[in-house]
Amino acid sequence: MDLPLPLPSLPILLLLIALYTLYTLSRPFLLLLTHYRHASRIGLPIKLLPVPPGLFSFFAYQLLLRARLARPGSPLHKILNVGRPEGYAMHEEMGDVFLTVSPSGVSCVVADPEVVGQVSNNRERFPKPPNTGAIINLYGRNVINADADVWRFHRRVTGPVFSEKIHSAVWAEGARQAGLMFSSWSSSPSPSTTAANGNTTANGTEKDTILVRTLFDDTLKLGLHVITGSAYGCPLTWSGPGSAPPTTSSVGYTYAQSVEELNKHLMPLFLTPRWLLRLAPGGSGWGRAWKAYEALGGYLRGMLERERARRQWGDEEQEEGPRENLLSVLLDAEEGGDEKLERRMLPEEVLGNAFIFMFAGHETTANTTHYALLLLALHQDVQSQLLAEIDSLYTRAAGEGRPSLSYERDYPRAVWAVALMQETLRLYTPTSVVNKCAAGDQAVTFQGREYVLPAGTRVAVNITGVHSSPKVWGEDALSFRPGRWVVPASTGSGSASNSRSSTPAPAPAPAAKELLAEQYTVLKPPRGSWLPFSEGSRMCSGRKFATVEFVSVLAALLKEHRVEILPRTEGWGEERVRRVLAGRKAGALTLQVPERVPVRFVRRK
Numbered sequence: 001m002d003l004p005l006p007l008p009s010l011p012i013l014l015l016l017i018a019l020y021t022l023y024t025l026s027r028p029f030l031l032l033l034t035h036y037r038h039a040s041r042i043g044l045p046i047k048l049l050p051v052p053p054g055l056f057s058f059f060a061y062q063l064l065l066r067a068r069l070a071r072p073g074s075p076l077h078k079i080l081n082v083g084r085p086e087g088y089a090m091h092e093e094m095g096d097v098f099l100t101v102s103p104s105g106v107s108c109v110v111a112d113p114e115v116v117g118q119v120s121n122n123r124e125r126f127p128k129p130p131n132t133g134a135i136i137n138l139y140g141r142n143v144i145n146a147d148a149d150v151w152r153f154h155r156r157v158t159g160p161v162f163s164e165k166i167h168s169a170v171w172a173e174g175a176r177q178a179g180l181m182f183s184s185w186s187s188s189p190s191p192s193t194t195a196a197n198g199n200t201t202a203n204g205t206e207k208d209t210i211l212v213r214t215l216f217d218d219t220l221k222l223g224l225h226v227i228t229g230s231a232y233g234c235p236l237t238w239s240g241p242g243s244a245p246p247t248t249s250s251v252g253y254t255y256a257q258s259v260e261e262l263n264k265h266l267m268p269l270f271l272t273p274r275w276l277l278r279l280a281p282g283g284s285g286w287g288r289a290w291k292a293y294e295a296l297g298g299y300l301r302g303m304l305e306r307e308r309a310r311r312q313w314g315d316e317e318q319e320e321g322p323r324e325n326l327l328s329v330l331l332d333a334e335e336g337g338d339e340k341l342e343r344r345m346l347p348e349e350v351l352g353n354a355f356i357f358m359f360a361g362h363e364t365t366a367n368t369t370h371y372a373l374l375l376l377a378l379h380q381d382v383q384s385q386l387l388a389e390i391d392s393l394y395t396r397a398a399g400e401g402r403p404s405l406s407y408e409r410d411y412p413r414a415v416w417a418v419a420l421m422q423e424t425l426r427l428y429t430p431t432s433v434v435n436k437c438a439a440g441d442q443a444v445t446f447q448g449r450e451y452v453l454p455a456g457t458r459v460a461v462n463i464t465g466v467h468s469s470p471k472v473w474g475e476d477a478l479s480f481r482p483g484r485w486v487v488p489a490s491t492g493s494g495s496a497s498n499s500r501s502s503t504p505a506p507a508p509a510p511a512a513k514e515l516l517a518e519q520y521t522v523l524k525p526p527r528g529s530w531l532p533f534s535e536g537s538r539m540c541s542g543r544k545f546a547t548v549e550f551v552s553v554l555a556a557l558l559k560e561h562r563v564e565i566l567p568r569t570e571g572w573g574e575e576r577v578r579r580v581l582a583g584r585k586a587g588a589l590t591l592q593v594p595e596r597v598p599v600r601f602v603r604r605k
């Protein structure tokens, strides 16, 4: 006869619940202790963190921010932000290489160029941490979040796109889009852009000053249009019917809106299964996230279909054949057109890469242009140097009978413009940290001593830390001084590089005449000291793309104008703009100017 199992009595049940609760509550502390024990064997200074760094604290902070329970600089912000080291402050206290220990594990935070070099230039020993970039895996696996063999394959497929041919196309498209953007400001006065009334201008006439309130949105749109035209084979107009690529979606977001909304709603997209998002009410954040996801997916698929048709039926405009743009190399790999590739690319990988290049390739560059324009407006002396260089490029082009600047002839001479971009990226680098992870126990040498990082230790390369370190960039590390990048050509852009001892030395700002005489060049920084594009085999594929775009856009925008901030009498002035530049836009994955700053373009000749 079966006897019924005795049910636990109430006190035993309560005891079990209490024990479980105790275990759950004490688990983070137990983990913290365990990780601390492991970390203390490494021998580097240790900082204890109450919460796990990385995405957890990032999202927790975003939620609190939205619920208005935290604001930048508040104690909660400090606790949660501790996992995202920014600037050099933490290193002043802890040294250039130290460990953080939290319930989630041990991280090694690095702001020393030598250690950065060891970590970044060895993909086998220090790969990306598992699941990196899951947030950007929205449409499928891609070159940024893949690793090992999959990454190698994606890079082999997409790498050939970044050739001189595309840089030439980027130059032309950058100038064209900058021209369209400028015309949109000057030709159609609107609530956002009007001829400033009563301002003193260079020649005193009202129509020679253009007030621009939409620099933030317009530079983003410009970045999106440049990459769509030059890498996706889809040149766009600034507004009207030609301003969006073909789409397969009926969701009514414009192209620029779909990207903007997707950016805003990355968090729900990342955290919520797609089937649930689809059910969300249209007006909610979740509903908008779904709408943006659908709309952008529609544009990407629309461009892929158009490219497929073009490959099938031919296109008179595209004489160069299918290797011309990113979409055609992706489709080539999907169809197995290249026998040297080990396998075909899956449709989800094609879409994933079509998305990621657009995503990685427009916002970063656009924000750099935006920051640079504001910095130029604040630093008129630097702007005068740049304008002298731009004028000399146009004068030389005219002398050679060329109506416009060309990539081949003029880009190599744009020393000051490249220096400006590099200095802007040093101070306002879009990605503050690049993460790696020790594959097996890995030794690093720091200040002549070897430290072994156990398998699985995260390594956070603190880019902003390196960029603002006085040891690397001198006592004026925090000052905006593009002149530090301009060095006599005799020292050579290459010869000053790749050695720890040759940290960038201050260079006198040369006169534009001397620049033209080609006596100066842009300093190539020592390894590990300038990292906006990261370093090593996983460095940004679009570094030159972005630089060419930046130079071309600035040369077009400032051909006949100078950019200025609005005076204090109009509610702005230097101090306010400096305060805005000191902030960081919360919620953006990459750095953005946190507030809309109006500027004016004043005709100078």
Ligand code: HEM
Pocket (backbone or CB within 6 Å): 143, 144, 155, 227, 231, 357, 360, 361, 362, 364, 365, 368, 430, 431, 434, 435, 531, 532, 533, 534, 537, 538, 539, 540, 541, 542, 543, 545, 546
């Ligand atoms: C100022 C502009 C840009 C900055 C500061 C920038 C920064 C970066 C950084 C820091 C990484 C490394 C990320 C990591 O390892 O986690 C990266 C990777 C990448 N970037 Fe950029 N980027 C810029 C522009 C572009 C452009 C214009 C494109 C394409 C047209 C692009 C495409 C990529 C790709 C494909 C990768 C992944 C490389 C790989 O893992 O093989 N980026 N970028």
